[in-house]
Amino acid sequence: MQPTLERAHTILPLPRVAAGLKKFIPAFPPRLRWTLAGIGLLLLGWQLLAMTTHSAIVASPAATLAALHQLGRSGQLGIELVISLKRLLIALALASGLGFGLGLIAGFSRACRALLEPLRWVTMTLPTVFVAILGLLWFGLGDTQVIFLVMVITAPVIYLNTLAGFDTLDQHLIEMGRVYRFPRWQFFTDIYLPGIGFNVITGLTLAAGLGVRAVLMAELLGAADGVGHSFNRAWTFLKTPELFAWMLASLLLMALLEFGLLMPLRRVLMRWQREAG
Protein backbone atom coordinates (compact mmCIF):
# COMPACT_ATOMS: atom_id res chain seq x y z
CA MET A 1 0.00 0.00 0.00
CA GLN A 2 1.37 3.42 -0.94
CA PRO A 3 1.49 5.97 1.89
CA THR A 4 -0.87 8.92 1.46
CA LEU A 5 -1.33 12.22 3.28
CA GLU A 6 -4.79 11.05 4.42
CA ARG A 7 -3.27 7.92 6.01
CA ALA A 8 -0.56 9.95 7.70
CA HIS A 9 -3.22 12.08 9.43
CA THR A 10 -4.60 8.98 11.04
CA ILE A 11 -1.11 8.27 12.43
CA LEU A 12 -0.44 11.78 13.73
CA PRO A 13 -3.22 14.41 13.65
CA LEU A 14 -1.00 17.37 12.69
CA PRO A 15 -3.52 20.28 13.08
CA ARG A 16 -4.47 19.09 16.56
CA VAL A 17 -0.77 18.68 17.50
CA ALA A 18 0.01 22.21 16.23
CA ALA A 19 -2.88 23.70 18.23
CA GLY A 20 -1.73 21.86 21.34
CA LEU A 21 1.85 23.13 20.91
CA LYS A 22 0.63 26.72 20.51
CA LYS A 23 -0.87 26.55 24.01
CA PHE A 24 1.97 24.51 25.49
CA ILE A 25 5.14 26.30 24.28
CA PRO A 26 4.63 29.86 25.72
CA ALA A 27 4.81 28.35 29.23
CA PHE A 28 8.59 27.78 28.76
CA PRO A 29 11.51 30.25 28.86
CA PRO A 30 12.67 31.49 25.40
CA ARG A 31 15.79 29.29 25.11
CA LEU A 32 13.84 26.17 26.00
CA ARG A 33 11.17 27.23 23.52
CA TRP A 34 13.76 27.15 20.73
CA THR A 35 14.99 23.74 21.86
CA LEU A 36 11.41 22.49 21.88
CA ALA A 37 10.95 24.00 18.44
CA GLY A 38 14.05 22.09 17.31
CA ILE A 39 12.63 18.84 18.66
CA GLY A 40 9.32 19.66 16.98
CA LEU A 41 11.07 20.19 13.65
CA LEU A 42 12.88 16.85 13.98
CA LEU A 43 9.59 15.10 14.73
CA LEU A 44 7.95 16.86 11.81
CA GLY A 45 10.74 15.80 9.46
CA TRP A 46 10.47 12.23 10.74
CA GLN A 47 6.71 12.28 10.27
CA LEU A 48 7.02 13.63 6.72
CA LEU A 49 9.59 10.96 5.92
CA ALA A 50 7.27 8.28 7.29
CA MET A 51 4.42 9.68 5.19
CA THR A 52 6.43 9.51 1.99
CA THR A 53 8.07 6.10 2.47
CA HIS A 54 6.87 2.59 3.14
CA SER A 55 6.15 1.76 6.78
CA ALA A 56 8.58 -1.17 6.57
CA ILE A 57 11.39 1.30 5.85
CA VAL A 58 10.55 4.21 8.15
CA ALA A 59 8.22 3.75 11.13
CA SER A 60 6.16 6.81 12.02
CA PRO A 61 6.69 8.55 15.39
CA ALA A 62 3.34 7.24 16.62
CA ALA A 63 4.10 3.64 15.60
CA THR A 64 7.54 3.92 17.21
CA LEU A 65 6.08 5.25 20.45
CA ALA A 66 3.55 2.44 20.45
CA ALA A 67 6.35 -0.12 20.01
CA LEU A 68 8.37 1.58 22.75
CA HIS A 69 5.36 1.49 25.04
CA GLN A 70 4.91 -2.20 24.33
CA LEU A 71 8.60 -2.92 25.05
CA GLY A 72 8.31 -0.94 28.26
CA ARG A 73 5.20 -2.80 29.40
CA SER A 74 6.77 -6.18 28.70
CA GLY A 75 9.80 -5.18 30.81
CA GLN A 76 12.24 -5.85 27.96
CA LEU A 77 13.12 -2.17 27.53
CA GLY A 78 14.17 -1.80 31.17
CA ILE A 79 16.18 -5.04 31.17
CA GLU A 80 18.12 -4.24 28.00
CA LEU A 81 18.70 -0.63 29.07
CA VAL A 82 20.14 -1.75 32.42
CA ILE A 83 22.43 -4.27 30.68
CA SER A 84 23.77 -1.66 28.23
CA LEU A 85 24.03 1.02 30.91
CA LYS A 86 25.97 -1.32 33.22
CA ARG A 87 28.47 -2.10 30.43
CA LEU A 88 28.74 1.57 29.53
CA LEU A 89 29.35 2.67 33.13
CA ILE A 90 32.00 0.00 33.74
CA ALA A 91 33.77 0.88 30.48
CA LEU A 92 33.59 4.63 31.15
CA ALA A 93 34.90 4.17 34.69
CA LEU A 94 37.84 2.14 33.38
CA ALA A 95 38.44 4.58 30.51
CA SER A 96 38.26 7.56 32.90
CA GLY A 97 40.77 5.98 35.27
CA LEU A 98 43.10 5.10 32.40
CA GLY A 99 42.67 8.34 30.41
CA PHE A 100 42.84 10.63 33.44
CA GLY A 101 45.69 8.70 35.06
CA LEU A 102 47.81 8.61 31.91
CA GLY A 103 46.86 12.24 31.20
CA LEU A 104 48.21 13.23 34.62
CA ILE A 105 51.43 11.28 34.08
CA ALA A 106 51.89 12.77 30.59
CA GLY A 107 51.06 16.23 31.95
CA PHE A 108 53.86 16.02 34.49
CA SER A 109 56.40 14.29 32.24
CA ARG A 110 57.25 15.30 28.69
CA ALA A 111 59.07 11.99 28.19
CA CYS A 112 55.92 10.03 29.15
CA ARG A 113 53.84 12.24 26.87
CA ALA A 114 56.13 11.44 23.93
CA LEU A 115 56.11 7.76 24.89
CA LEU A 116 52.29 7.63 24.92
CA GLU A 117 51.82 9.62 21.72
CA PRO A 118 52.05 6.64 19.29
CA LEU A 119 49.54 4.65 21.38
CA ARG A 120 47.15 7.61 21.43
CA TRP A 121 47.51 8.02 17.70
CA VAL A 122 46.85 4.32 17.02
CA THR A 123 43.79 4.12 19.29
CA MET A 124 42.29 7.30 17.87
CA THR A 125 42.94 6.35 14.25
CA LEU A 126 41.83 2.72 14.16
CA PRO A 127 38.24 2.46 12.89
CA THR A 128 35.76 1.43 15.60
CA VAL A 129 34.67 -1.63 13.68
CA PHE A 130 38.26 -2.93 13.50
CA VAL A 131 38.63 -2.64 17.27
CA ALA A 132 35.24 -4.35 17.70
CA ILE A 133 36.39 -7.29 15.57
CA LEU A 134 39.66 -7.51 17.51
CA GLY A 135 37.62 -7.53 20.72
CA LEU A 136 35.49 -10.39 19.40
CA LEU A 137 38.60 -12.29 18.39
CA TRP A 138 40.26 -11.86 21.77
CA PHE A 139 37.33 -12.03 24.18
CA GLY A 140 34.52 -13.74 22.25
CA LEU A 141 30.83 -12.83 22.64
CA GLY A 142 29.63 -11.05 25.77
CA ASP A 143 30.38 -8.32 28.27
CA THR A 144 34.17 -8.22 28.03
CA GLN A 145 34.41 -7.41 24.34
CA VAL A 146 31.77 -4.66 24.70
CA ILE A 147 33.62 -3.09 27.64
CA PHE A 148 36.93 -3.47 25.78
CA LEU A 149 35.66 -1.64 22.70
CA VAL A 150 34.10 1.23 24.66
CA MET A 151 37.23 1.62 26.77
CA VAL A 152 39.59 1.69 23.78
CA ILE A 153 37.42 4.23 21.97
CA THR A 154 36.80 6.58 24.90
CA ALA A 155 40.04 6.52 26.95
CA PRO A 156 42.07 8.57 24.41
CA VAL A 157 39.41 11.31 24.46
CA ILE A 158 39.64 11.63 28.24
CA TYR A 159 43.44 11.42 28.05
CA LEU A 160 43.65 14.23 25.47
CA ASN A 161 41.28 16.49 27.39
CA THR A 162 43.19 15.94 30.64
CA LEU A 163 46.37 16.87 28.80
CA ALA A 164 44.71 19.95 27.28
CA GLY A 165 43.77 20.98 30.84
CA PHE A 166 47.42 20.75 31.85
CA ASP A 167 48.57 22.79 28.86
CA THR A 168 46.13 25.60 29.58
CA LEU A 169 46.65 25.66 33.35
CA ASP A 170 47.73 29.10 34.60
CA GLN A 171 51.48 28.79 35.24
CA HIS A 172 51.28 31.76 37.61
CA LEU A 173 49.28 29.61 40.01
CA ILE A 174 51.98 26.94 39.89
CA GLU A 175 54.57 29.61 40.78
CA MET A 176 52.34 30.79 43.62
CA GLY A 177 52.11 27.20 44.90
CA ARG A 178 55.89 26.85 44.77
CA VAL A 179 56.43 30.12 46.65
CA TYR A 180 54.05 29.06 49.42
CA ARG A 181 55.59 25.55 49.46
CA PHE A 182 52.42 23.66 48.59
CA PRO A 183 53.06 19.96 49.19
CA ARG A 184 52.32 17.59 46.29
CA TRP A 185 48.86 16.64 47.54
CA GLN A 186 47.91 20.29 47.76
CA PHE A 187 49.20 21.04 44.27
CA PHE A 188 46.88 18.27 43.14
CA THR A 189 43.75 19.20 45.14
CA ASP A 190 44.08 22.99 45.04
CA ILE A 191 45.64 23.66 41.63
CA TYR A 192 45.73 20.76 39.17
CA LEU A 193 42.40 19.06 39.84
CA PRO A 194 40.19 22.18 39.82
CA GLY A 195 42.31 23.70 37.05
CA ILE A 196 41.78 20.82 34.66
CA GLY A 197 38.27 19.97 35.93
CA PHE A 198 36.52 21.74 33.06
CA ASN A 199 38.56 19.87 30.46
CA VAL A 200 37.99 16.53 32.20
CA ILE A 201 34.24 17.12 32.20
CA THR A 202 34.34 18.06 28.51
CA GLY A 203 36.34 14.91 27.79
CA LEU A 204 33.89 12.77 29.76
CA THR A 205 30.93 14.28 27.91
CA LEU A 206 32.53 13.55 24.54
CA ALA A 207 33.53 10.09 25.74
CA ALA A 208 29.99 9.35 26.91
CA GLY A 209 28.58 10.19 23.46
CA LEU A 210 31.20 8.04 21.75
CA GLY A 211 30.69 5.34 24.38
CA VAL A 212 26.96 5.03 23.68
CA ARG A 213 27.67 4.51 19.98
CA ALA A 214 30.47 2.06 20.70
CA VAL A 215 28.45 0.01 23.21
CA LEU A 216 25.61 -0.33 20.71
CA MET A 217 27.96 -1.37 17.93
CA ALA A 218 29.72 -3.94 20.13
CA GLU A 219 26.38 -5.36 21.29
CA LEU A 220 25.14 -5.45 17.72
CA LEU A 221 28.20 -7.39 16.57
CA GLY A 222 28.85 -9.68 19.48
CA ALA A 223 26.44 -9.80 22.43
CA ALA A 224 23.38 -11.85 23.26
CA ASP A 225 21.62 -9.00 25.07
CA GLY A 226 21.57 -5.22 25.46
CA VAL A 227 20.01 -2.44 23.40
CA GLY A 228 22.37 -3.01 20.44
CA HIS A 229 21.56 -6.71 20.30
CA SER A 230 17.82 -6.00 20.49
CA PHE A 231 18.18 -3.48 17.68
CA ASN A 232 19.91 -6.15 15.60
CA ARG A 233 17.14 -8.66 16.33
CA ALA A 234 14.42 -6.20 15.32
CA TRP A 235 16.31 -5.56 12.10
CA THR A 236 16.72 -9.28 11.37
CA PHE A 237 12.95 -9.83 11.70
CA LEU A 238 12.19 -6.51 9.96
CA LYS A 239 10.14 -5.22 12.89
CA THR A 240 10.59 -1.61 11.82
CA PRO A 241 8.61 0.13 14.62
CA GLU A 242 10.58 -1.91 17.19
CA LEU A 243 13.82 -1.06 15.38
CA PHE A 244 13.00 2.63 15.68
CA ALA A 245 11.95 2.11 19.30
CA TRP A 246 15.41 0.71 20.10
CA MET A 247 16.92 3.75 18.39
CA LEU A 248 14.93 5.92 20.79
CA ALA A 249 16.12 3.70 23.63
CA SER A 250 19.73 4.44 22.62
CA LEU A 251 18.95 8.15 23.03
CA LEU A 252 17.47 7.32 26.42
CA LEU A 253 20.77 5.66 27.31
CA MET A 254 22.63 8.91 26.61
CA ALA A 255 20.00 10.88 28.53
CA LEU A 256 20.43 8.59 31.54
CA LEU A 257 24.18 9.18 31.43
CA GLU A 258 23.77 12.92 30.98
CA PHE A 259 21.27 13.43 33.81
CA GLY A 260 22.45 10.66 36.12
CA LEU A 261 26.21 11.09 35.85
CA LEU A 262 27.53 14.03 33.83
CA MET A 263 25.26 16.77 35.16
CA PRO A 264 25.82 15.92 38.86
CA LEU A 265 29.57 15.66 38.21
CA ARG A 266 29.58 18.99 36.39
CA ARG A 267 27.62 20.51 39.29
CA VAL A 268 30.21 19.32 41.82
CA LEU A 269 33.39 20.07 39.85
CA MET A 270 32.28 23.42 38.45
CA ARG A 271 30.35 24.64 41.49
CA TRP A 272 32.80 27.50 42.02
CA GLN A 273 32.15 28.86 38.54
CA ARG A 274 28.39 28.92 39.12
CA GLU A 275 28.73 30.53 42.53
CA ALA A 276 31.30 33.08 41.32
CA GLY A 277 28.84 34.04 38.59
Next chain:
Amino acid sequence: MPATAMIQLDRVSKAYNGLLVLNRLSLTVNPGEVVGLVGPSGAGKTTLLHLIAGLIQPDEGHVHVASSRLSYVFQEPRLLPWRSAAANVAAALRANGADRASARMLAQEWLQRVGLAAFAGYYPAQLSGGMQQRVALARAFAVQPDILLLDEPFSHLDDGYKQELLACLRALIQATGVTVVYVTHALPELDGLANHILHLQP
Protein backbone atom coordinates in the same frame (compact mmCIF):
# COMPACT_ATOMS: atom_id res chain seq x y z
CA MET B 1 78.84 37.14 54.13
CA PRO B 2 77.61 38.73 57.37
CA ALA B 3 76.41 36.04 59.76
CA THR B 4 73.12 37.83 60.31
CA ALA B 5 72.15 38.45 56.68
CA MET B 6 68.64 37.31 55.78
CA ILE B 7 69.27 37.50 52.03
CA GLN B 8 72.70 37.37 50.44
CA LEU B 9 73.35 37.54 46.70
CA ASP B 10 76.95 37.06 45.69
CA ARG B 11 77.98 38.12 42.14
CA VAL B 12 74.79 36.75 40.65
CA SER B 13 74.27 36.71 36.88
CA LYS B 14 71.20 35.66 34.94
CA ALA B 15 70.54 35.71 31.20
CA TYR B 16 67.42 34.91 29.16
CA ASN B 17 67.97 33.69 25.61
CA GLY B 18 71.47 35.13 25.60
CA LEU B 19 70.33 38.50 26.94
CA LEU B 20 72.07 39.33 30.20
CA VAL B 21 69.50 40.61 32.69
CA LEU B 22 71.60 40.60 35.86
CA ASN B 23 75.37 40.97 35.70
CA ARG B 24 77.43 39.99 38.78
CA LEU B 25 74.98 41.59 41.21
CA SER B 26 75.71 41.44 44.93
CA LEU B 27 73.19 42.36 47.60
CA THR B 28 72.83 41.88 51.35
CA VAL B 29 69.58 42.35 53.21
CA ASN B 30 69.67 42.13 57.00
CA PRO B 31 66.75 40.95 59.17
CA GLY B 32 64.00 43.51 59.53
CA GLU B 33 65.31 45.70 56.72
CA VAL B 34 63.10 47.03 53.96
CA VAL B 35 64.99 47.30 50.68
CA GLY B 36 63.40 49.14 47.77
CA LEU B 37 64.30 48.13 44.23
CA VAL B 38 63.63 50.64 41.49
CA GLY B 39 64.60 50.81 37.86
CA PRO B 40 63.16 50.80 34.36
CA SER B 41 61.43 47.81 32.79
CA GLY B 42 63.90 45.11 31.81
CA ALA B 43 66.38 46.05 34.55
CA GLY B 44 65.96 42.63 36.17
CA LYS B 45 63.87 43.58 39.22
CA THR B 46 61.41 40.69 38.90
CA THR B 47 64.26 38.32 37.98
CA LEU B 48 65.97 39.28 41.23
CA LEU B 49 62.83 38.49 43.25
CA HIS B 50 62.42 35.17 41.39
CA LEU B 51 66.01 34.28 42.30
CA ILE B 52 65.42 35.08 45.97
CA ALA B 53 62.16 33.08 45.94
CA GLY B 54 63.96 30.11 44.39
CA LEU B 55 61.68 30.10 41.34
CA ILE B 56 64.75 30.31 39.08
CA GLN B 57 68.43 29.53 39.56
CA PRO B 58 71.32 31.90 38.76
CA ASP B 59 73.63 31.18 35.83
CA GLU B 60 76.55 32.33 37.94
CA GLY B 61 77.06 33.33 41.56
CA HIS B 62 75.23 32.28 44.72
CA VAL B 63 71.91 33.14 46.31
CA HIS B 64 71.59 32.50 50.03
CA VAL B 65 68.28 32.92 51.80
CA ALA B 66 68.42 32.34 55.56
CA SER B 67 64.76 31.36 56.01
CA SER B 68 62.35 29.25 54.00
CA ARG B 69 59.39 31.17 55.45
CA LEU B 70 58.95 33.45 52.49
CA SER B 71 55.95 35.21 51.00
CA TYR B 72 55.60 36.84 47.61
CA VAL B 73 52.99 39.38 46.55
CA PHE B 74 53.00 39.39 42.75
CA GLN B 75 51.91 42.18 40.40
CA GLU B 76 48.63 40.32 39.92
CA PRO B 77 46.94 38.68 42.94
CA ARG B 78 47.39 35.06 41.72
CA LEU B 79 44.46 33.78 43.75
CA LEU B 80 42.96 30.36 43.10
CA PRO B 81 39.79 31.28 41.16
CA TRP B 82 37.98 28.15 42.42
CA ARG B 83 38.55 28.93 46.11
CA SER B 84 36.93 31.62 48.26
CA ALA B 85 39.01 34.48 49.69
CA ALA B 86 39.24 32.66 53.03
CA ALA B 87 40.12 29.36 51.36
CA ASN B 88 42.91 31.07 49.40
CA VAL B 89 44.48 32.33 52.61
CA ALA B 90 43.85 29.00 54.34
CA ALA B 91 45.52 27.10 51.47
CA ALA B 92 48.81 28.91 52.10
CA LEU B 93 48.45 28.31 55.83
CA ARG B 94 47.81 24.59 55.34
CA ALA B 95 50.83 24.35 53.06
CA ASN B 96 52.83 25.76 55.96
CA GLY B 97 51.68 23.18 58.46
CA ALA B 98 48.41 24.52 59.90
CA ASP B 99 45.57 22.03 60.34
CA ARG B 100 42.25 22.65 58.61
CA ALA B 101 40.46 24.24 61.59
CA SER B 102 43.24 26.60 62.62
CA ALA B 103 43.93 27.54 58.99
CA ARG B 104 40.29 28.54 58.60
CA MET B 105 40.34 30.55 61.82
CA LEU B 106 43.62 32.31 61.03
CA ALA B 107 42.47 33.06 57.48
CA GLN B 108 39.37 34.77 58.87
CA GLU B 109 41.52 36.78 61.30
CA TRP B 110 43.87 37.97 58.55
CA LEU B 111 41.04 38.90 56.25
CA GLN B 112 39.67 40.98 59.10
CA ARG B 113 43.04 42.74 59.43
CA VAL B 114 42.95 43.76 55.78
CA GLY B 115 39.32 44.85 56.05
CA LEU B 116 37.74 41.95 54.17
CA ALA B 117 36.07 39.98 56.95
CA ALA B 118 32.70 40.39 55.29
CA PHE B 119 34.01 39.00 52.00
CA ALA B 120 35.64 35.82 53.31
CA GLY B 121 33.22 33.59 51.42
CA TYR B 122 33.50 35.47 48.13
CA TYR B 123 35.32 34.03 45.12
CA PRO B 124 38.08 36.15 43.53
CA ALA B 125 35.90 36.87 40.48
CA GLN B 126 33.35 38.48 42.83
CA LEU B 127 35.96 40.87 44.27
CA SER B 128 37.46 44.06 42.76
CA GLY B 129 41.14 44.13 41.76
CA GLY B 130 42.02 46.03 44.94
CA MET B 131 40.13 43.58 47.13
CA GLN B 132 41.87 40.66 45.44
CA GLN B 133 45.24 42.27 46.17
CA ARG B 134 44.19 42.67 49.80
CA VAL B 135 43.48 38.94 49.93
CA ALA B 136 46.96 38.37 48.46
CA LEU B 137 48.40 40.57 51.22
CA ALA B 138 46.46 38.67 53.88
CA ARG B 139 47.79 35.39 52.43
CA ALA B 140 51.34 36.74 52.39
CA PHE B 141 51.27 37.86 56.04
CA ALA B 142 49.19 34.96 57.34
CA VAL B 143 52.04 32.49 56.92
CA GLN B 144 54.15 34.71 59.24
CA PRO B 145 57.02 35.05 56.79
CA ASP B 146 60.57 36.03 57.68
CA ILE B 147 60.94 37.44 54.17
CA LEU B 148 58.36 39.30 52.12
CA LEU B 149 58.87 39.94 48.42
CA LEU B 150 56.67 42.60 46.83
CA ASP B 151 56.66 42.95 43.04
CA GLU B 152 54.84 46.18 42.16
CA PRO B 153 51.80 44.92 44.06
CA PHE B 154 49.71 48.03 43.47
CA SER B 155 50.69 48.89 39.90
CA HIS B 156 47.29 47.91 38.50
CA LEU B 157 45.24 49.89 41.03
CA ASP B 158 43.89 53.42 40.86
CA ASP B 159 45.56 56.07 43.01
CA GLY B 160 42.97 56.34 45.78
CA TYR B 161 42.87 52.62 46.40
CA LYS B 162 46.66 52.40 46.10
CA GLN B 163 47.15 54.87 49.00
CA GLU B 164 44.68 52.97 51.13
CA LEU B 165 46.45 49.65 50.48
CA LEU B 166 49.86 51.21 50.96
CA ALA B 167 48.81 52.41 54.43
CA CYS B 168 47.58 48.89 55.19
CA LEU B 169 50.90 47.39 53.97
CA ARG B 170 53.03 49.85 55.99
CA ALA B 171 51.09 49.03 59.16
CA LEU B 172 51.53 45.29 58.60
CA ILE B 173 55.26 45.57 57.85
CA GLN B 174 55.83 47.68 60.96
CA ALA B 175 53.75 45.38 63.13
CA THR B 176 55.47 42.19 62.00
CA GLY B 177 59.06 43.40 61.51
CA VAL B 178 59.40 41.24 58.41
CA THR B 179 62.38 41.59 56.04
CA VAL B 180 61.12 43.11 52.80
CA VAL B 181 62.36 43.46 49.24
CA TYR B 182 59.97 45.87 47.54
CA VAL B 183 60.06 46.35 43.76
CA THR B 184 58.29 49.45 42.48
CA HIS B 185 58.29 52.05 39.75
CA ALA B 186 56.91 54.66 42.14
CA LEU B 187 59.55 56.00 44.53
CA PRO B 188 56.95 57.71 46.81
CA GLU B 189 55.69 54.22 47.77
CA LEU B 190 59.01 53.68 49.55
CA ASP B 191 58.91 56.97 51.53
CA GLY B 192 59.35 56.31 55.24
CA LEU B 193 59.35 52.57 54.60
CA ALA B 194 62.61 51.59 52.92
CA ASN B 195 65.95 51.49 54.76
CA HIS B 196 67.81 51.25 51.45
CA ILE B 197 66.84 51.91 47.86
CA LEU B 198 68.67 50.19 45.00
CA HIS B 199 68.55 51.48 41.45
CA LEU B 200 68.89 48.72 38.86
CA GLN B 201 69.97 49.64 35.33
CA PRO B 202 69.38 47.43 32.28
